[in-house]
Amino acid sequence: MPRYANAMAREIRFEKWEGLGNDFIVVDQGLLPADLSDAAVQHITDRRRGVGGDGILLVGRGETPSMIVRNADGSRPEMCGNGLRCVAAYLVAQGAQSTLAVQTDAGLRACEVLENGDVSIDMGVATYDEELVVSHGGREHRFMQASMGNPHAITFEPASAAIVDEVSRVAEHARPGRTNVEWVTDRGDRLGVVVWERGVGYTEACGTGACAVAAVACRLGKRRFDEDVVVRLPGGDLVIRVTEHSRVTMRGPAKKAFSGMFTVD
Numbered sequence: 001m002p003r004y005a006n007a008m009a010r011e012i013r014f015e016k017w018e019g020l021g022n023d024f025i026v027v028d029q030g031l032l033p034a035d036l037s038d039a040a041v042q043h044i045t046d047r048r049r050g051v052g053g054d055g056i057l058l059v060g061r062g063e064t065p066s067m068i069v070r071n072a073d074g075s076r077p078e079m080c081g082n083g084l085r086c087v088a089a090y091l092v093a094q095g096a097q098s099t100l101a102v103q104t105d106a107g108l109r110a111c112e113v114l115e116n117g118d119v120s121i122d123m124g125v126a127t128y129d130e131e132l133v134v135s136h137g138g139r140e141h142r143f144m145q146a147s148m149g150n151p152h153a154i155t156f157e158p159a160s161a162a163i164v165d166e167v168s169r170v171a172e173h174a175r176p177g178r179t180n181v182e183w184v185t186d187r188g189d190r191l192g193v194v195v196w197e198r199g200v201g202y203t204e205a206c207g208t209g210a211c212a213v214a215a216v217a218c219r220l221g222k223r224r225f226d227e228d229v230v231v232r233l234p235g236g237d238l239v240i241r242v243t244e245h246s247r248v249t250m251r252g253p254a255k256k257a258f259s260g261m262f263t264v265d
Contacts, residue, residue: 009263016051016257017090019082021204021235023257025051026090029058029068033264038074044262045072051262054200057083065091066103071199079106079149081207081250085119088112089254106149119254123148123208126215126246132179134171141167143181144216148248151179152212156222159183168196182209184217190230190237191217204235211248214240 060066088111129145143153178198185192210231238252
């Protein structure tokens with residue numbers, strides 16, 4: 001039976017938001033009849049058969065608002081910086097105070113929606129793990145590992161587009177739970193980053209990835225602590241600041257694209 005003819009189907013209101021081209025379907029969790037299955041997430045985020053997006057952001061409306069992230073493959077990452085900017089802006093657009101805290105699977109995060117539309121977030125403290133070594137095509141590729149509540153493998157190694165593509169696919173699965181992968185080019189006034197996001201693939205931007213990259217750059221002496229670090233992603237720039245104790249603040253845009261309805265059974 002066609003989906004539109006199913007009497008048990010329910011229409012769910014959503015808003016589409018994007019942060020530097022990393023796009024999300026934002027939904028109040030209370031509107032859903034049940035938890036979304038992986039298959040439902042994959043259908044809704046499909047860019048031809050569904051709404052289309054890198055993921056779904058489920059917003060809880062408790063005393064402290066909350067965010068649950070579902071990647072396009074249905075997986076549930078602990079954190080998403082671009083998504084959190086979108087959720088903070090979404091809540092403020094609906095009447096919340098411009099300074100607010102949002103509960104995530106990686107902990108509580110303090111957010112502020114600025115007058116120019118940018119969102120500033122205290123992303124917490126970056127932590128570090130041992131080097132990740134990935135063997136591919138008879139060569140070893142070494143990645144620094146950092147976490148912003150979710151894992152990132154970061155390299156400043158120069159690489160061709162083909163190597164980035166091939167090695168990222170391998171590196172994603174090189175640790176339990178998979179990892180995001182960032183390839184960094186130091187451009188002097190900013191750090192250029194190509195992002196391979198676990199469960200998604202290439203994305204226009206990754207907020208936690210930009211934070212992890214800036215934290216590693218400061219730790220390696222490539223950038224200074226307590227100064228703005230501009231991270232250029234395919235979708236645009238984020239401004240990151242890292243303290244000597246690896247506490248990270250992120251600032252960047254979040255914009256509403258459109259609103260609509262999708263159907264779930």
